[in-house]
Amino acid sequence: MTRKPLRPLVALSALLAAGLGLSLAPETAVAQDAARVESTTRPNFGVLLDPPSRSASRRGSHRRWSRPNHGPGHPGYPGPGPVHPGGQEEVVLVDCGGNAGTGAVESAVRRVRPGGTLILRARGGPCVGWLNIDKPMTILGEGGFDPRDWDRNPSITLQAPDGLPCMTVAAGVRVNVRDVVFTSPHAGDAACVIGYDAQIEMNRVGFRHVGDEAAIYLDGGLLDIRNAVVDAQTVAPAIIADGASMTAYDIAVFGAQSGLEVTPGAGQTVTISTSTFKGVGVPNNFGPRSIGVVVRSGRDYGRVEITNTAICGYVEGVAIEGASVKIEDSRICRTDKGVVLYNGELTLKDSRIGADTLGVAAASGRAVIADNVFSRVREVIYAEPRAVVEASGNLVWSQSLCRARFRERGRTGRYEPYWTGGQGWQCAYGSYPRDWYEEDEALLGIPYEDHGYTLQGYDGYQSGFGYYTRDGGYVDDRSAHGDARWQEDRRRRR
Numbered sequence: 059m060t061r062k063p064l065r066p067l068v069a070l071s072a073l074l075a076a077g078l079g080l081s082l083a084p085e086t087a088v089a090q091d092a093a094r095v096e097s098t099t100r101p102n103f104g105v106l107l108d109p110p111s112r113s114a115s116r117r118g119s120h121r122r123w124s125r126p127n128h129g130p131g132h133p134g135y136p137g138p139g140p141v142h143p144g145g146q147e148e149v150v151l152v153d154c155g156g157n158a159g160t161g162a163v164e165s166a167v168r169r170v171r172p173g174g175t176l177i178l179r180a181r182g183g184p185c186v187g188w189l190n191i192d193k194p195m196t197i198l199g200e201g202g203f204d205p206r207d208w209d210r211n212p213s214i215t216l217q218a219p220d221g222l223p224c225m226t227v228a229a230g231v232r233v234n235v236r237d238v239v240f241t242s243p244h245a246g247d248a249a250c251v252i253g254y255d256a257q258i259e260m261n262r263v264g265f266r267h268v269g270d271e272a273a274i275y276l277d278g279g280l281l282d283i284r285n286a287v288v289d290a291q292t293v294a295p296a297i298i299a300d301g302a303s304m305t306a307y308d309i310a311v312f313g314a315q316s317g318l319e320v321t322p323g324a325g326q327t328v329t330i331s332t333s334t335f336k337g338v339g340v341p342n343n344f345g346p347r348s349i350g351v352v353v354r355s356g357r358d359y360g361r362v363e364i365t366n367t368a369i370c371g372y373v374e375g376v377a378i379e380g381a382s383v384k385i386e387d388s389r390i391c392r393t394d395k396g397v398v399l400y401n402g403e404l405t406l407k408d409s410r411i412g413a414d415t416l417g418v419a420a421a422s423g424r425a426v427i428a429d430n431v432f433s434r435v436r437e438v439i440y441a442e443p444r445a446v447v448e449a450s451g452n453l454v455w456s457q458s459l460c461r462a463r464f465r466e467r468g469r470t471g472r473y474e475p476y477w478t479g480g481q482g483w484q485c486a487y488g489s490y491p492r493d494w495y496e497e498d499e500a501l502l503g504i505p506y507e508d509h510g511y512t513l514q515g516y517d518g519y520q521s522g523f524g525y526y527t528r529d530g531g532y533v534d535d536r537s538a539h540g541d542a543r544w545q546e547d548r549r550r551r552r
Contacts, residue, residue, distance in 0.1 A: 148174045151200075155182030163187025163216070170195050178238065184214035189225035191233050199237035203262045205310065208287045212264065218242040223249055227256035229279075234259045245269025249298075255279045260286060267292065273314075276302045278323075283309055293346055295319040301356060304328045312336040316349045317369070322360020322381055330364045336501055337371030339392070348373040350390070355380020355401065364388055370501050375411070378402050378423075385409055391498035396432075399423050399445065406430060412498060412509070420445035427452060427482060433490055433509040435459065438483050449482025455510040460485035462513050464526055467544040472525035472533075475513055488512065 152166040163178075163185050170176050172193040178185050179200040189197065199215040215238045218224040224240040227233050233256070240263070242250040249271045251258065255278040265288045267273035273290040274281070274297045281302050286309040290296035296314035297306075301323040310333065311317045317335035322328045335350045350369035353362050353376070361382045368389045369375045375390035375397055376383070382403040389410045390396045396411035397404065397418045404418075404425040410433070411417050417432040418425065422444035429451040432438050436458050441447045454460060462475040477485040490509040499507070515532030518524050522540040524533050535543065 146171055149177065150174065151177045151179060152185060153179045153181070154185035161187070163189065167191065167195075178215050180213065180215045184217040184241065186217045186219060188219060188222050189216065191225065191231055192228040194232045196234045196236070197238060199239065201237070203237045203239055203264060205262065205264065205285050205287045205308075208264060208289075208310075212239055214241045214266070215239045216241070218245065218248070218250060220244040221246045221248060223252050225251050227251075227253040227258055229255040230257075232257040232259070234261075235263055236261045237263075239264040239266070241266040242273075243268050245271065247271055249273060249275040251275070253277070253279055253281070258282070260284070262286070265289060267296075270294065272296060272298045272319075274298070276300065276304075278302055281305070283307075286310070288312075290314040295349075295352070299328065300354075301358075302326075304330075306330045306333055308332045310334045310336070313338065315346055316352060316372070318351045319349075319354060320351070320362060321354040321356045322358075322362055323356065324358030324360060326360045328360065328362045330362070331366055333367045334501065335367070335369045335372075337373075337392075339371050339502070347377070349377045350375045350393075352377045353379060353381045353383055353402070368498065368501060369393075370498060374398050375413070378404055389498045392502055392504070395419055396435075399425050410494060410498060411435075416440050418447075420447055424448075431486075431494070432456070432483065438480055447481070452483035453486045454479075454483050455486050455490045457509065457511045460487070460511045462511070462530065464528060464530055466528075467525075470544055472544065473528055473530075475516070475519075475526060475530075486510065487516070 147169050148171060150166045150169045152162055154162065164187055166176055167189055173195065175196045175198060177198050177200055201213065201215070203212060216224055218241070221244065224242055240250050242248070243266070245267060247270050250265055250267045251274045253276045256276070257280040258276065259282045262285045264286065265273045267289070268291045270292060272292065272294045273288050276298070277300045279302050281299055282305045284307040288296050288309065288311045291313050293315040295316040295318055296311045297318045299320045301321055303323070303326045304320060306329070315338065317337070320328050330351070337348055337350060350372040351364065359381065364385045366387045370389070370391040373394045375393040375395070376385065377398045377400065379400045380402045384405040385397065386407045387409060391410070391412040393413045395416045396413040397406060399418070399420040400422065402423045404423065406418065406425070406427045408429050410431045412433045413435050415436055417435045417438045418427055420441045422442065424446045425448070427439060427447065427449040431453050433455040435454065435456050438452065438454055438459070439447060439449055460477060462477055464473040464475055466473050477487065479485060488510050489512065492506055495506050515524060515534060518534055519532065524535050525543055526532055538545070
């Protein structure tokens with residue numbers, strides 16, 4: 059009997075609380091918005107005093123795209139399609155015809171059992187979808203792909219939805235991709251291929267990427283890419299491998315502001331061989347630094363090996379910020395600075411470097427520079443006090459550095475030419491070899507330009523006839539030959 063009067067009081071209290079909540083809702087929302095703005099603009103002194111780890115730093119600058127922000131419920135996310143828990147089929151064929159929004163690609167991925175094969179058939183148009191790989195599998199393009207036919211505009215195999223990646227690979231998952239041409243024409247802040255601690259193997263693949271981020275981004279894990287073409291229209295590097303074990307063989311990268319950014323991990327060796335990186339020739343004061351290959355410094359000391367590779371058309375050919383880097387049998391051309399060693403170790407051997415300003419610049423660290431060819435440079439090797447440089451056997455073709463000097467032979471009033479060298483290098487006389495030029499600058503469609511210095515009348519002089527004046531003018535005197543031209547004229551002295 060005593061409990062019955064309490065029920066109206068409880069109901070009345072609930073009603074008053076609800077009304078109070080409704081009356082305070084606008085003020086509460088305003089306060090929450092203000093707090094949210096303040097929290098995003100307030101400096102985080104903890105981060106400033108304690109720098110983040112490798113992955114956290116990299117993800118802050120390159121991982122603007124994230125799966126939670128683009129997953130189910132996002133306007134660009136494909137339809138759910140049929141559910142196949144764990145995958146049931148060993149081989150799944152998806153026949154595409156520009157199937158935007160149907161979810162056929164996503165459904166096919168779910169149907170493949172772990173370790174199975176997904177075949178993409180794109181006869182009536184590219185497959186449109188997002189390959190979200192969370193289990194090991196092989197992905198094949200039915201039509202095949204030959205990188206040598208890239209100029210013929212090969213048909214696209216898979217096209218990413220606007221603002222979404224072409225393919226993401228989960229941590230610990232191994233995926234093998236062959237004979238596939240990816241395109242992401244409106245990528246925005248998404249890379250075309252993204253992997254975090256994943257193992258991605260690619261062979262005979264192509265990329266046409268337009269966006270703000272890299273065409274291929276891998277954080278940790280493994281990237282093995284061979285026989286590939288990467289056309290990335292972006293101000294970011296075309297390929298980013300942060301702490302990943304990377305092998306690149308016979309790849310061609312062009313269109314991007316920079317070619318490759320790599321941060322080798324501890325005990326890892328990143329190998330780049332038989333490849334081409336072609337820049338867009340942007341000026342030095344435009345946008346981010348244009349670098350062919352940049353080696354970032356990580357907390358762990360890694361190694362990078364570059365062999366038989368052409369890097370042309372960048373402001374800096376190779377920039378080393380911290381690692382052990384070996385460059386051998388390669389060509390670095392049409393750069394402002396060939397190789398820049400900010401810190402770490404550099405071994406540069408048997409390569410050709412064509413640079414407008416500096417061949418090699420070393421701020422700190424150790425550099426071994428041996429048996430290379432430098433052209434067009436105004437300075438071959440520049441080293442600051444913190445750098446240790448060992449140079450030997452280098453040849454230089456340069457009209458600014460290798461101009462002849464003249465010294466008098468005896469007291470005859472006749473002069474002979476001579477050339478001086480520098481630390482570990484000497485000038486090469488004559489025209490720059492055309493076959494070398496065809497292998498280097500011709501990649502950028504630039505006609506032959508002679509980097510060498512040619513002295514007037516030098517062929518006749520080498521044949522034993524004539525001499526030079528103090529100002530370098532050639533006198534074609536045939537009255538004496540060889541050493542006789544340096545004998546003092548006694549009749550003139552009388």
